[in-house]
Amino acid sequence: MKENKYDNESFFKQYSQMARSVSGLKGAGEWHAFQKMLPDFHGKRVLDLGCGFGWHCRYAVEQGAAHVIGIDLSEKMLNKAKEINNSPLIEYKCLAIEDFTYEPDSFDVVISSLAFHYLESFDNICSKVYQCLTTGGSFIFSVEHPIFTAQSGQNWYVDEQGKRLHWPVDNYFSQGNRTTTFLGEQVIKYHKTLTTYINSLIRSGFEITALIEPEPKKTMLENVPEMQDELRRPMFLIVSAVKK
């Protein structure tokens, strides 16, 4: 079942107040790493899976993309995208990522930011992206790190004073759904192992070109004290691959 939490009024309101929603890409802790893994967008046909407010779509256009399609399950997110990140070169479509289909050779670049951990099957995504990309085309995505998604609690293990002792890992090889709390709401995510992410790509015909577990930028580490804890365990995984 495709959960559409972002169309829930209170969840959407909370999400709209996050730094990454208000300030766009520069408000996202992992953007500096994601940005470095993106290819040259000049003249490229781009697909953004789970585009949300459309910040990445707009970035692609600003970097010279010829045409960008952003798909998202949430109408509320897309309405906001059309309001704040509009462009004649961007087409926003209300669609679940699981349901997109495009003809072979439709895109030169496919990107996705923090969306795939909401989807049950990564294999399915890989084969669909492979099919619609041109040969030599790029696929770049970020997800919550398997170490982050393994336990449904998705939280630090703390002592009685609330001090963060360490990050607890458990149930790693039990892939599947995890009910967790995000922005005060129950959200369903799907834990996948690193093995699943990497081998699904390779088996689908992609060559891995880089893998990054991003660390916060130096300025964020200096200005936001709790960012120091982000050096204690990986939260995100960013992978880039090309269609062979």
Added chain:
Amino acid sequence: MKENKYDNESFFKQYSQMARSVSGLKGAGEWHAFQKMLPDFHGKRVLDLGCGFGWHCRYAVEQGAAHVIGIDLSEKMLNKAKEINNSPLIEYKCLAIEDFTYEPDSFDVVISSLAFHYLESFDNICSKVYQCLTTGGSFIFSVEHPIFTAQSGQNWYVDEQGKRLHWPVDNYFSQGNRTTTFLGEQVIKYHKTLTTYINSLIRSGFEITALIEPEPKKTMLENVPEMQDELRRPMFLIVSAVKK
């Protein structure tokens, strides 16, 4: 500094009693996964980095390898290798992995089992392996998983009754040495992130062909009750790559 714990009398004695030492490959929980990632050995020139008792060298010969060189820092290990896994096709050399050098195109396959987490630099290994491999040659290695090496304790977080609550992760992005206890002795290992393992390979010119976080075999899970805990967190990482 190259630590040579395996030449320490008591450590060596302990190691010699481990299942993987007594029973060879079939006594190693990750062997079934490692084996699947190995290429066809027929007529191949093989290098084994950190060969220990020589079980993998012998396997390569049994699978048709033309010539195998096994290097290890420990003379005690090599003496045992020569005793139990001897073959006119295997050459055992007492040498630190950091110190090997071979001419370009010297090998078709380079393997290494659970040795690289004792070495400070993985970049250095990658470039040396790349150099001595033939184009299209295979590099397959296993290491302790970054989630396993992050904390120097390398142990479960337990409650007052000793019950294993979860696997604690901390200091993930602080790469470098960890003093830990293995077989009753203090051992120095070097924690590296997954990012380091994968990107060092790619930057050196390798293409990743598979990545496995092995789970214990079904028979082991059934016969050794504590093996169930191996499903709670990844302990090993196995990567195969080819020289492009």
